[in-house]
Amino acid sequence: MAVTAPGTKLDARALRSDFPIFEQEMHGKPLAYLDSANSSQKPRQVLEAVDRFYETSYANVHRAVHLLGERATAGLEHARERVRALLNAPDVREIIFVRNATEALNLVAYSWGLNNLGPGDAVVVTELEHHSNFVPWQYIAGRQGAEFLMVAIDENGDPDLSQLDAIARDHNVKVVATNLVSNSLGTIHDLAPLVSWAHGQGAIFVCDAAQAAPHMRVDVQAIGADFVAISGHKMCAPSGIGALWGRGELLQSMEPFLLGGHMINAVRVDKTTWGELPHKFEAGTSPIAEAVGLGAAVDYLEAIGLEAIEAHEHELAAYALGRLAEVPGITLYGPPADRRAGVVSFNMEGIHPHDVAQILDLQGVAIRAGHHCCQPLMHKLGVAATNRASFYLYTIPDEIDQLVDGLHAVRKVFA
Amino acid sequence: MSDPGLENLYREVILDHYKNPRGHGVIENADAEAEGQNPLCGDEVSVYVAFDEDGETIDDVKFSGRGCAISQAATSMLMEMTKGRTAHEVATLDKDELLAEIGVPLTPVRLKCAMLGLTTLKVALHKAKGTPLPDGLAGFDDLELT
Ligand SMILES: Cc1ncc(COP(=O)(O)O)c(C=O)c1O
Numbered sequence: 001m002a003v004t005a006p007g008t009k010l011d012a013r014a015l016r017s018d019f020p021i022f023e024q025e026m027h028g029k030p031l032a033y034l035d036s037a038n039s040s041q042k043p044r045q046v047l048e049a050v051d052r053f054y055e056t057s058y059a060n061v062h063r064a065v066h067l068l069g070e071r072a073t074a075g076l077e078h079a080r081e082r083v084r085a086l087l088n089a090p091d092v093r094e095i096i097f098v099r100n101a102t103e104a105l106n107l108v109a110y111s112w113g114l115n116n117l118g119p120g121d122a123v124v125v126t127e128l129e130h131h132s133n134f135v136p137w138q139y140i141a142g143r144q145g146a147e148f149l150m151v152a153i154d155e156n157g158d159p160d161l162s163q164l165d166a167i168a169r170d171h172n173v174k175v176v177a178t179n180l181v182s183n184s185l186g187t188i189h190d191l192a193p194l195v196s197w198a199h200g201q202g203a204i205f206v207c208d209a210a211q212a213a214p215h216m217r218v219d220v221q222a223i224g225a226d227f228v229a230i231s232g233h234k235m236c237a238p239s240g241i242g243a244l245w246g247r248g249e250l251l252q253s254m255e256p257f258l259l260g261g262h263m264i265n266a267v268r269v270d271k272t273t274w275g276e277l278p279h280k281f282e283a284g285t286s287p288i289a290e291a292v293g294l295g296a297a298v299d300y301l302e303a304i305g306l307e308a309i310e311a312h313e314h315e316l317a318a319y320a321l322g323r324l325a326e327v328p329g330i331t332l333y334g335p336p337a338d339r340r341a342g343v344v345s346f347n348m349e350g351i352h353p354h355d356v357a358q359i360l361d362l363q364g365v366a367i368r369a370g371h372h373c374c375q376p377l378m379h380k381l382g383v384a385a386t387n388r389a390s391f392y393l394y395t396i397p398d399e400i401d402q403l404v405d406g407l408h409a410v411r412k413v414f415a
Numbered sequence: 416m417s418d419p420g421l422e423n424l425y426r427e428v429i430l431d432h433y434k435n436p437r438g439h440g441v442i443e444n445a446d447a448e449a450e451g452q453n454p455l456c457g458d459e460v461s462v463y464v465a466f467d468e469d470g471e472t473i474d475d476v477k478f479s480g481r482g483c484a485i486s487q488a489a490t491s492m493l494m495e496m497t498k499g500r501t502a503h504e505v506a507t508l509d510k511d512e513l514l515a516e517i518g519v520p521l522t523p524v525r526l527k528c529a530m531l532g533l534t535t536l537k538v539a540l541h542k543a544k545g546t547p548l549p550d551g552l553a554g555f556d557d558l559e560l561t
Contacts, residue, residue: 354458354483354528358424371457384457384481413425414484 010308016394018043018300029364032399032406037183037211037343037390038368039233042297046236049296050289061288062262062279076288079295080278086298087228088219089245093277096244096251097291101210102132104229104244105177107257107281108206109136112227113175115255119145122171124203126151126159127380128182131373133208133229137177147171153380157185157334164197173201180212180223184372184388185334186317186343188216195224204250210234210242214301214392215341216310220245232290237297241290244281251277258283301393309393313342316391320344320400327407333386342391345372348407351414353385359413360406367403423519425484433484438494440477446470447502447543451535453527458482460490462536464502464543471501478532485517485525490532492516497536506540507549508533 016022021041022031033041057071064070076097084092098104117123123141125134127150134150141148149167154160159178167173176198181188191207198205207225209218214235220228227246233239246254256263256274263283265273274280301309318337321344324330329349334340348356353369360367368388371378378384389403442448442463450461460480467474476498478490493513497505513533514521521529541548 352458352481352483354485354525355425358483358525362424370455378457384459414430 008308010304010312010393012312012394012396015043015304016396018045019394020044020047022394026364026366027362030398030402032365032402034389034391034395034399034403035366035368036214036392036395037186037234037341037388039239040214040236040392041394042238042293043236043300045300046238046293046296050238050293053289053292058289060285072288075292075295076286079291079298082295082298083230083243084245086213086218086302087230087243087245088221090221091248094245094248094251096246096278096281097286098242098244098281099240099287100233100242101208101229101231102242104227104242105133105206105208106136107244108227108229108246109140111254111257111281112204112250113137113140113144117141117144117146117174120172121146121174122149122167123147123175123177124149124151124167124173124198125176126178127153127376128157128159128185128187128374129177129179129376130183130208130210131375132210133177133179133206134376137175146174150376153377157182157187158189159194161193161197168197168201173198173203175206176201176203177206177208179208179210180218181209181215181341181343182334182374183211183343184345184374184377184386186340186345186390187335188212188339188341191223191225199224211341211343214309215306215313217306226250232294232297235294235297236300237294238287238290240287241294243294248277251281256280256283260284304393310341312393312395313391314338314340316342316395316397316400317344319397320389320391320403323400323404324407327404328411330407333381342395343388344390345386345388347383347386348410351410353387355414356387356407356410359410360403363402363406363409365399365403365406424521424525426519429484429488429517429519432488432491436478436487436491436494438475438477438491438498439479441479442475442477447539449535449539449542451531451538453482453486453531455524455527458486458528458531460486460532460535462490462532462539464536464539466502471503473497473500473502473505476536482531483528485521486528486531489513489517489529493532493536502540502544506537506544506546508537 019041059068059072061073061076080095084095123137138148151159195205204226206227209228210231213230232241260283331347333345357369445463446466447464462478465475
């Protein structure tokens with residue numbers, strides 16, 4: 001693997017050879033995989049770590065006396081420590097393994113929300129949320145008789161913070177939930193004003209970092225959040241594993257989310273007591289090998305350097321914005337390149353994103369077409385859907401060229 | 416399934432129906448109508464049906480909506496295919512008849528686009544006739560009944 005020295009640029013062409021998926025063609029064309037914000041591809045290092053774990057160390061965790069059980073437990077707990085280090089969390093017991101960011105956010109909404117929200121309280125999200133940081137809050141707020149409020153975005157696509165004063169005046173804000181990087185526009189948000197506003201209201205701040213953690217350094221202490229959710233599959237790890245970080249004292253005070261095996265202390269017919277952190281929130285058998293894969297993915301990303309990955313994506317975003325602007329009839333959405341992760345959303349005049357994506361696919365170019373689980377935002381933009389090209393550490397400018405060539409072909413079909 | 420191929424999937428007849436949709440519009444006071452959505456891509460189709468005096472023959476059928484070329488072209492083709500036929504016939508129309516008209520192999524995702532108009536039309540007819548929705552329709556993702 002091409003290890004990057006700190007402060008140096010990454011070599012995407014070299015890194016690409018770590019990803020077996022690129023060894024095949026799609027429809028007879030080289031694969032231009034521009035859908036990494038949806039899910040990332042997996043490097044050999046991660047695939048091999050998972051294989052090795054299954055071949056040498058697999059058993060159930062935390063309950064076996066045998067050597068394999070010990071090895072498996074050590075593998076899982078090592079992965080937890082790697083995630084703690086990645087996020088600069090104070091304590092490894094604050095890292096809860098879940099299936100994905102959606103589950104992490106549901107965990108907080110249910111476990112914290114059901115015991116802390118009531119009539120007169122409000123949950124505040126933004127118009128840029130992924131449905132997974134929108135729908136659970138809307139639902140739990142509704143169930144608890146609390147209000148669910150959405151901060152609209154301004155013409156730059158940023159949450160319009162001028163609405164906050166009015167919200168604070170009229171509501172007892174208990175939760176502020178927002179993403180760090182928007183999956184549909186790619187905007188990297190400056191969360192500081194929202195975090196301090198939330199804490200000023202006595203609210204918790206919940207950060208959806210699903211789209212941030214793969215692409216930049218996410219430091220839970222620097223953000224000042226109370227909960228942070230990530231998904232492994234977007235950051236080179238297998239699908240089926242994600243993590244929630246929460247402040248220890250909050251996690252301690254919360255009721256469990258899922259109940260059953262492993263999360264208990266003592267079970268009697270009249271009363272069951274909960275296990276210690278993180279086990280209280282990890283009912284049932286964990287996605288063990290997937291967690292090991294996440295640990296290996298963290299190793300992989302750290303060896304390259306998250307700073308180098310972020311810089312690479314800014315560069316690609318700038319290149320893509322420039323090249324895409326050459327295509328007649330294109331509308332680009334979102335902020336300038338220096339404020340966005342490797343995500344470019346666009347529409348082609350008179351051509352539905354599904355048709356764009358389909359024609360691109362036939363040329364080996366994989367993009368996402370749809371509402372990106374952001375229907376409120378699509379509504380605001382006045383479109384049913386957009387096309388989205390997204391980049392990662394293995395993305396090379398040639399793929400963006402292939403996209404642009406493909407878009408010219410799309411225009412020809414619909415001319 | 417073989418590769419649909421660019422020339423194939425977006426062949427002339429599909430693009431023609433997309434650019435010049437047949438039966439595009441609204442029938443005021445329609446005898447049957449329904450609205451369908453494909454939540455995956457935001458395609459929307461509304462269909463309107465006016466019956467003949469016999470209350471059974473489709474005298475006129477129109478659609479409005481927005482969406483991808485496949486969903487809009489397939490619905491346009493459907494308008495031509497169903498005008499003059501009976502409600503019962505269309506409500507039980509074999510989807511292969513429409514697929515044959517479309518004439519290109521579709522991936523599962525695009526199949527949903529192609530079926531949006533037909534499914535919506537069937538819902539409209541079943542609603543108007545008070546007949547229960549067949550199983551296949553009940554399973555359709557997110558068809559919003561109006
Ligand atoms: C910003 C954001 N939040 C949350 C999610 C949900 O992630 P998952 O589907 O892995 O739970 C996504 C995935 O697209 C996302 O982009």
